[in-house]
Amino acid sequence: MDAGIIMQTIEAVGARCADPVPLVYERLFAAHPDFAPLFRNDHSGAARGHMFTTAIETLMDLLADDAYASHMLQAERTNHANLGVATDLFTAFYGATAEAFRDILGPDWTGEADAAWRTLIVRIDALSAA
Ligand code: HEM
Numbered sequence: 786m787d788a789g790i791i792m793q794t795i796e797a798v799g800a801r802c803a804d805p806v807p808l809v810y811e812r813l814f815a816a817h818p819d820f821a822p823l824f825r826n827d828h829s830g831a832a833r834g835h836m837f838t839t840a841i842e843t844l845m846d847l848l849a850d851d852a853y854a855s856h857m858l859q860a861e862r863t864n865h866a867n868l869g870v871a872t873d874l875f876t877a878f879y880g881a882t883a884e885a886f887r888d889i890l891g892p893d894w895t896g897e898a899d900a901a902w903r904t905l906i907v908r909i910d911a912l913s914a915a
Contacts, residue, residue: 787897788849790898792848794890794894795841801890805885806833806837809881809882810824811885812882823869823870843857843858847912876906879905883906887899
């Protein structure tokens with residue numbers, strides 16, 4: 786997996802889209818409608834925004850030196866099981882993020898970028914289940 790390509794996609798999305806968060810959750814809820822009601826108390830959207838920021842920061846830590854990412858992912862997978870998120874679907878959030886980024890970048894979402902994100906999500910899945 787190429788960390789540089791992942792970082793490029795994150796930067797390109799940041800440059801092109803002021804707020805990718807609604808699109809990420811739109812993708813998540815389209816694939817998993819059962820998740821939408823879990824956010825019923827998040828009236829302001831603050832928790833959704835914070836979750837997205839944390840997920841991206843954790844991903845960036847993983848790509849850098851994994852100072853905390855592996856532990857964070859394992860802990861959050863367990864925390865989320867208590868919220869009602871099946872453990873095997875925890876990484877679906879990263880899948881929805883990749884899909885939203887693909888939509889935002891259009892033709893600039895390359896086959897290389899797609900492959901890098903797929904590999905990263907497999908790695909996150911393995912790490913968070915460890
Ligand atoms: C499909 C996967 C996921 C679902 C359905 C999900 C769902 C949720 C829900 C329902 C909450 C509580 C929202 C509220 O308080 O109203 C939450 C909070 C949170 N989630 Fe997730 N989550 C997922 C994946 C992730 C991932 C991959 C991370 C990355 C580390 C993450 C990090 C967080 C954090 C940090 C919070 C606390 C946000 C806050 O209260 O400020 N989640 N999540």
